[in-house]
Amino acid sequence: MSEETALQRDLVIHGGGILVREDKVLSEKEVLELVKKGDREAYQEIVVRYMKRAYYIALGFVQNPQDAMDLSQESFIRAFRKIKSFNTQMPFFPWFYRLMKNLCIDFLKRSSHFKEVPLEEVHVLKEEREDRELKEVLWRGIEKLPMEQKEVVILRYFQQMSYQEIAEMTGKPAGTVMSSLFYAKKRLKKIIGGFFGIRE
Amino acid sequence: MDHQQIKKLISSYYDGELDEEQKKIIKKHLEDCPECQKEFEEMGKFEEVMSKMELKKPPKEAWKIYWTSVYNRLERRIGWILFSIGVMILLFFGGYKMVEEIIKDPSISFLLKAGILAVLGGVVVLLVSLIREQLFVRKRERYKEVEK
Numbered sequence: 001m002s003e004e005t006a007l008q009r010d011l012v013i014h015g016g017g018i019l020v021r022e023d024k025v026l027s028e029k030e031v032l033e034l035v036k037k038g039d040r041e042a043y044q045e046i047v048v049r050y051m052k053r054a055y056y057i058a059l060g061f062v063q064n065p066q067d068a069m070d071l072s073q074e075s076f077i078r079a080f081r082k083i084k085s086f087n088t089q090m091p092f093f094p095w096f097y098r099l100m101k102n103l104c105i106d107f108l109k110r111s112s113h114f115k116e117v118p119l120e121e122v123h124v125l126k127e128e129r130e131d132r133e134l135k136e137v138l139w140r141g142i143e144k145l146p147m148e149q150k151e152v153v154i155l156r157y158f159q160q161m162s163y164q165e166i167a168e169m170t171g172k173p174a175g176t177v178m179s180s181l182f183y184a185k186k187r188l189k190k191i192i193g194g195f196f197g198i199r200e
Numbered sequence: 201m202d203h204q205q206i207k208k209l210i211s212s213y214y215d216g217e218l219d220e221e222q223k224k225i226i227k228k229h230l231e232d233c234p235e236c237q238k239e240f241e242e243m244g245k246f247e248e249v250m251s252k253m254e255l256k257k258p259p260k261e262a263w264k265i266y267w268t269s270v271y272n273r274l275e276r277r278i279g280w281i282l283f284s285i286g287v288m289i290l291l292f293f294g295g296y297k298m299v300e301e302i303i304k305d306p307s308i309s310f311l312l313k314a315g316i317l318a319v320l321g322g323v324v325v326l327l328v329s330l331i332r333e334q335l336f337v338r339k340r341e342r343y344k345e346v347e348k
Contacts, residue, residue, distance in 0.1 A: 040274075044267050051266045056255055065258060076270045077277065124254040135253060156215065157250050163217050182211040189246045 032088045035080070043083075047076050050093055053159065054100060060154030061104035063143055064117045071107055075100035094169045105147065134195050141191040149184035152177055201225065206236050214247045295320060 026034075026042075028049075034042035054075060059068035079086075079096050086095055119136050142153055155161045155169060163181075167174040201209075206229050212218050213226060230237050299320060302313055 040271065044271070047267050047270055051263065055258070059255060065256075069258065069262065073266070073270050073273065077274050080274060120256075122256055124256050131252075134249060138249065138253065157253065158255060163212075163215065178208065178212055178215075178217070181215065182208050185211055185243070185246060189242060192246070192249065 028092060029088050032083075032086070032092055036083055036086070036088065043080055046092060050096065051076075053093070054096070056158055057097065057154060058100060058104055059122065060142075060158055061101070061150070062107060063122065063139070065121055067107065071104055072100065075103050078103065091168075094171075097169050098171070101151065134192060137195075138188060138192055141188050145184055145187060148172075149180050149187070152180045153184050153188075156181055201229065203233070203236055206233070207239050210236065210240050210243050214243055295324075 028046075031042045031045050035046060051072065054072040055068055058072045058075070059065060062068055062071060075096065079099055082099070086092070119132065119139060123135055123139065142150060145153065151170060152166055155166045161169070163174040163177045166172075166177045170177065172180075206226060209218065209222055209226050213223065218226070226240075230240060299317065302308060302316055
């Protein structure tokens with residue numbers, strides 16, 4: 001592969017997340033078939049396509065940018081090692097998500113103490129003091145939610161997923177997703193109630 | 201439909217998950233129910249706050265080196281696995297040869313031979329036990345309470 005072609009290919013991968021081989025644009029399923037055969041270039045395509053989504057979800061779980069970066073990368077490594085057991089008829093990301101979620105839960109269980117990171121390292125903040133306080137309270141509230149509620153909040157609000165998409169990711173029925181989200185909102189609404197005079 | 205069901209529908213309304221029929225049910229209920237009207241307003245305020253929660257982007261450099269980091273860690277791990285397998289093979293081969301030499305050497309007394317073999321046997325048993333425990337812990341214990 002010439003340097004120019006390699007650069008073009010690299011740009012295609014980083015830009016649109018599409019793998020081109022011998023002038024043929026490959027589907028995700030075809031790319032994953034190559035990954036199953038040990039093709040690391042093909043795996044690069046998968047990693048680049050999903051790295052941001054993986055990072056932000058991990059950030060929601062562990063609430064620390066450095067740990068989120070590390071755990072999302074570790075998840076891609078483990079996914080590559082387990083790729084032979086992956087069914088390419090299924091979409092990659094829900095399978096990867098469940099692997100990463102387990103890794104994050106395991107990490108949180110193993111962490112002897114929660115490393116609280118200053119809010120400005122995780123969130124975009126405006127100048128107003130109230131904005132900061134409100135976000136701080138809400139963010140710490142999300143952190144304390146039970147895992148099944150925390151994950152639907154992360155997927156719904158930070159990944160803008162629908163109930164159906166969340167159901168596919170978590171393997172739970174859409175009705176359960178709706179209920180979990182409802183109870184999570186109820187808790188969070190109560191936590192930030194003081195800011196708006198919201199009663200329980 | 202009771203208040204609790206309507207409140208769940210209100211939550212789904214803000215999630216953009218209701219069809220026209222369900223929206224009509226809420227609208228009709230809200231006309232006569234101050235409690236659910238209040239819930240509707242509060243949920244609106246909550247959604248407004250949540251919509252302003254924006255996670256900070258890491259530096260662009262982090263995305264540029266992301267794949268390289270994954271690749272390097274992957275490669276390093278494979279390197280360690282190969283290295284460990286190699287060391288194990290060498291140790292077992294060396295151990296086997298040593299035992300063979302000791303048994304064949306007539307100048308070494310029976311008691312010394314028995315002692316050395318017992319030590320080596322013990323090391324092997326401990327090693328196997330350690331590996332088995334590690335595998336058992338990884339397979340059975342590590343994610344025991346983890347939600348699947």
